[in-house]
Amino acid sequence: MAEDKVRRFITIAFAETEGIKLQRRDKREPDREWKEIAQKRIQSIVRRRFKRQKAAILGWVQRQAVYTKAPIPPDDLFEDEEWDIEDEAAMMHIILWEMSKGAERFSSSIGMTFDTSGINVRAAKFARTYLTKWLADLDRTSREIVRNALALFVETPGMTIGDLVKMLPFNEERALRIAVTETTRIYAKGQMIAAQELKEQYPDVRIIKTWFTDNDDKVCEICGPLHGMTIDVDEPFYDIEDDLYQDGNPPAHVNCRCWIETSTDIRGTR
Numbered sequence: 001m002a003e004d005k006v007r008r009f010i011t012i013a014f015a016e017t018e019g020i021k022l023q024r025r026d027k028r029e030p031d032r033e034w035k036e037i038a039q040k041r042i043q044s045i046v047r048r049r050f051k052r053q054k055a056a057i058l059g060w061v062q063r064q065a066v067y068t069k070a071p072i073p074p075d076d077l078f079e080d081e082e083w084d085i086e087d088e089a090a091m092m093h094i095i096l097w098e099m100s101k102g103a104e105r106f107s108s109s110i111g112m113t114f115d116t117s118g119i120n121v122r123a124a125k126f127a128r129t130y131l132t133k134w135l136a137d138l139d140r141t142s143r144e145i146v147r148n149a150l151a152l153f154v155e156t157p158g159m160t161i162g163d164l165v166k167m168l169p170f171n172e173e174r175a176l177r178i179a180v181t182e183t184t185r186i187y188a189k190g191q192m193i194a195a196q197e198l199k200e201q202y203p204d205v206r207i208i209k210t211w212f213t214d215n216d217d218k219v220c221e222i223c224g225p226l227h228g229m230t231i232d233v234d235e236p237f238y239d240i241e242d243d244l245y246q247d248g249n250p251p252a253h254v255n256c257r258c259w260i261e262t263s264t265d266i267r268g269t270r
Contacts, residue, residue: 045091053142187259192233195233195262206265
């Protein structure tokens with residue numbers, strides 16, 4: 001009965017994002033189907049955002065710059081109330097849902113029981129901070145690319161609007177990369193939030209984590225050496241650059257599909 005509900009949920013979720021290219025994850029990856037649902041939903045949200053921004057930029061160019069090649073457009077072309085009302089709420093739901101899956105994976109893999117009631121509070125606190133920063137950074141990156149493209153458009157004789165369109169950062173490939181990266185990040189964050197909760201309750205229990213890649217010829221130079229590495233749960237797998245984006249866990253880079261598995265190490269317990 002439970003499996004039937006899962007299948008129905010997956011069918012509905014994929015129908016909501018019909019027409020969006022899916023980049024499959026490794027069959028060994030925990031919660032693969034759930035991650036693919038989250039990935040498609042994030043891609044759908046970003047795709048809608050890009051579509052509106054692209055239309056706003058091109059509308060401005062066609063109105064103001066088709067003959068005169070006017071200066072760079074104002075920042076308010078990136079402001080969109082629909083994003084705040086609809087897409088932000090949808091993204092928050094995905095973040096909390098995907099982190100809960102990561103937390104559930106941690107809880108089922110460590111081989112001991114603990115009070116999980118505090119996990120949701122930690123997850124909600126992280127989600128609010130993360131979503132605000134992520135949305136701002138997403139638009140900031142788009143804005144910088146658009147400004148560079150428009151500067152080139154203004155400065156280059158003979159450059160057409162068609163040439164400009166090819167340079168804009170609103171393509172399907174970027175939306176997909178963003179979705180893959182954030183799905184990897186959010187799931188791993190859910191695991192780490194659950195680990196923090198366990199450590200507070202049982203500070204003497206040693207928790208370890210192991211990094212996994214697809215372990216094939218497509219694995220990058222960054223993640224390849226990390227495959228199979230096992231360290232304490234509080235240690236980073238790589239140098240930390242940002243405590244929200246790169247916290248020492250997957251993803252190690254854009255488009256990363258790596259994952260971690262956690263367990264307790266009785267021999268290493270004090």
